Amino acid sequence: MISAMRIERACADAWPAQVDEPLGEWRLRAAGGFTGRANSALAVDDPGLPLPDALASVCDFAHQHAIPPMLQAVQNSPVERDLPRFGWRPCEDHAAGNDVAVLLGPAVPRGGDPRGTGRPPTTEARPDAEPADHRVEVLAEPLAGWWELTIGRSGPTDAERAVLTGGDAVGYGLVHGPDGARAAVRGAVADGLLLVARLAVRPEHRRRGLARALMAAIGTWGGRHGASACVLQVAADNAGALALYDRLGFREHHRYRYWVPCEDRAL
Known part of the structure; x- marks a missing residue:
C-alpha cells in the first residue's frame, strides 16, 4: 500500500x-x-x-x-x-x-500501447479520429511548441523553467503534426512514482485520442525510468478529466x- x-x-x-x-x-x-x-x-x-x-x-x-x-x-x-x-x-x-484529487494508476495506462509507440487503441472506429499524420514523442528537452501548450508562451520565466525542467528524471511528451504542436504533457519520476502534469491538447485536436496517446507514451517512458505506478493531481470538480483518467485505470487515492x-x- x-x-x-x-x-x-x-x-x-x-x-x-x-x-x-x-x-x-x-x-x-x-x-x-x-x-x-x-x-x-x-x-x-x-x-x-x-x-x-x-x-x-x-x-x-x-x-x-x-x-x-x-x-x-x-x-x-x-x-x-x-x-x-x-x-x-x-x-x-x-x-x-x-x-x-490525487489519483493513482498503472505506469502505462489501461488501453495504452504496451509497445510504447504512444498511439491510442484502434479497436474502436471513431468518426472524429485523428488522421495518422502526427508523431508522439517523449523528449529529453522541451521545445518551443511544448512551452506554448503548457504555459501559453514559447519562452518560460526563470521560475517556470526551474519548476518544469527540475527533477532527476523528466520527460516532455509532445504530439506534433504538419500544423505544429498539437498536445503536450510533462512526466517526472521520483521514488518509483511517475507524476504526470500539464496535459494540454489544442481545442481543434481534442476528442481524437491524443490525450490517451500521450499518457501511453509518457507512461512507457516512466516505466523505463523505474516507475511502477503513476500519480495525477486533478481538481475534484474537473469531471471531464476525472472521467478520462477513470477509463485509463486511475482511482482516487486521497485529496x-x-x-x-x-x-x-x-x-
Whole structure:
C-alpha cells in the first residue's frame, strides 16, 4: 500500500520549487508564485515544532520570499484538522481549485500501447479520429511548441523553467503534426512514482485520442525510468478529466487542500 505521505513527498521532488527548505518533515517551498504546489509549505508528518510555531515559520518563510503564506495539507489529516484552531482557513479562491484529487494508476495506462509507440487503441472506429499524420514523442528537452501548450508562451520565466525542467528524471511528451504542436504533457519520476502534469491538447485536436496517446507514451517512458505506478493531481470538480483518467485505470487515492492564515500578521 502506497501511503499519502510517500506520494506527496515524491510529487514535491518531481515538481521542484526554486527554494525548498526542511522544517522537520515539512517542506517550505517558493518559486516566484508559479503554481500553488511550488509556493506552499508541504505539511506532512511532524514539523519538529509545536504547530503554532511551525505555522509562524511558514509565514516568515513566505514573507522572506515575497509570496503569500500557504500550506498544502492532506484532507482529514491530523494537521489539517488542527489548522482552524490556529486561525487558518481553506484557500477557497485558489485559481486552480482548492479541492484536489490525487489519483493513482498503472505506469502505462489501461488501453495504452504496451509497445510504447504512444498511439491510442484502434479497436474502436471513431468518426472524429485523428488522421495518422502526427508523431508522439517523449523528449529529453522541451521545445518551443511544448512551452506554448503548457504555459501559453514559447519562452518560460526563470521560475517556470526551474519548476518544469527540475527533477532527476523528466520527460516532455509532445504530439506534433504538419500544423505544429498539437498536445503536450510533462512526466517526472521520483521514488518509483511517475507524476504526470500539464496535459494540454489544442481545442481543434481534442476528442481524437491524443490525450490517451500521450499518457501511453509518457507512461512507457516512466516505466523505463523505474516507475511502477503513476500519480495525477486533478481538481475534484474537473469531471471531464476525472472521467478520462477513470477509463485509463486511475482511482482516487486521497485529496489535499491549500490553507491560508485568516489574518497575515505581515500585512
